[in-house]
Amino acid sequence: MFAFAGTSAAAPSVSYALTTTTDPVKPGQVLEYKVTVTNLSNITQNVYLTYHVPNFTTNLNGYPAGTVFNYNLGNVTAGATESFNLDFMVLSGAQAPPTGSLITLVLADQIRSISVSRTVIARSAPAAALSQQTISHKP
Numbered sequence: 001m002f003a004f005a006g007t008s009a010a011a012p013s014v015s016y017a018l019t020t021t022t023d024p025v026k027p028g029q030v031l032e033y034k035v036t037v038t039n040l041s042n043i044t045q046n047v048y049l050t051y052h053v054p055n056f057t058t059n060l061n062g063y064p065a066g067t068v069f070n071y072n073l074g075n076v077t078a079g080a081t082e083s084f085n086l087d088f089m090v091l092s093g094a095q096a097p098p099t100g101s102l103i104t105l106v107l108a109d110q111i112r113s114i115s116v117s118r119t120v121i122a123r124s125a126p127a128a129a130l131s132q133q134t135i136s137h138k139p
Helices: none
Strands: 002-006 014-020 030-039 045-052 057-059 068-076 081-090 102-109 114-121
Touching (some): 014 102, 030 068, 068 081
Antiparallel strands (some): 014 030
């Protein structure tokens, strides 16, 4: 989990956390991110975020990697915490990410000039299993 609290003279504090329980991910799997926004100030703040569909994924409506989306969470009251999910499908077949590929979601708050990101690792092939071998020796 990575969280960033941004403050400036022009804008009161807001904290962002971007988490996932799906790491590593496999081709065809839904990659679920949870975005948590906390208003650390004593006034209501409008939260408006921008993100690109991460590499090696589509959003659940089929929009490809690189497509830009805006998410308007609206007003978050003083001291309140709001959460929402962003879900993506990891590409499969010929477009599947090679094992070890990094898939990163970056959320940007253009109003406050801050961003938060979370990276997961793609595992296209199952991990190699060690085989157990019995060797017997008769004198």
